[in-house]
Amino acid sequence: NAGVTQTPKFQVLKTGQSMTLQCAQDMNHNSMYWYRQDPGMGLRLIYYSASEGTTDKGEVPNGYNVSRLNKREFSLRLESAAPSQTSVYFCASSPGSRLKGANVLTFGAGSRLTVL
Amino acid sequence: AQSVTQPDIHITVSEGASLELRCNYSYGATPYLFWYVQSPGQGLQLLLKYFSGDTLVQGIKGFEAEFKRSQSSFNLRKPSVHWSDAAEYFCAVGARTNAGKSTFGDGTTLTVKP
Secondary structure (H helix, E strand, O other), rough: OOEEEEEEEEEEEEOOEEEEEEEEEOOOOEEEEEEEEOOOOOOEEEEEEEEOOOOOEEOOOOEEEEEOOOOOEEEEEEEEOOOHHOOOEEEEEEEEOOOOOOOOOOEEEOEEEEOO | OOEEEEEEEEEEOOOOEEEEEOEEEEEEOOOOOEEEEEEEOOOOEEEEOOOOOOOOEEEEOOOEEEEEEEHHHHOOOOEEOOHHHHHEEEEEEEEEOOOOEEEEOOEEEEEEEO
16 A cells, blocks of 8 residues: 655745645545654644544644645645745644544655745 | 653664663643654654553564653663664654644654664
């Protein structure tokens, strides 16, 4: 199984350009997440979707939008990219039920974004 | 608000030596606790987790961690480090809710000397 697949792996943008990061999972998970990782700052949650049809802001949502297209797919959009959004972005999913193991995250390999 | 502190930014150990990575958390109730490992250029992989019960939990690759409620700690240990253990390690605390949001520490980079 592929697990969590992110595209693209690398992207260079100019300030003000827009782009969408795609994420798909094949584990029938209910919950999906977008994190960004910056040096020395760990992972910070941008947005999450607890279940299909719902999305909520995380710790650092400004400058981003998300779409939970269906149960499998959760995209992250930058409408007008800024240099401060240069980062590595990780998509993750979890079962998202109330059972034990619900909150274990499975991560994609990451998307490295550079905004010039 | 929940938070995680990993006091050591970088640790260097010799191959074959023992390892302990520290993690302290702040959380209002009984937490879900996790350790993840990230190899260069890769996503994070779950090493082990604590939900309830036995406070000493075993994980993959020979790692273990001990939950100490009185110290708000969840330190990661390995008796004998292998060169392939060189990576970045993240401690995380999560809520016991459907949202499953986890807060991550800033990470500890492990270097293994031959």
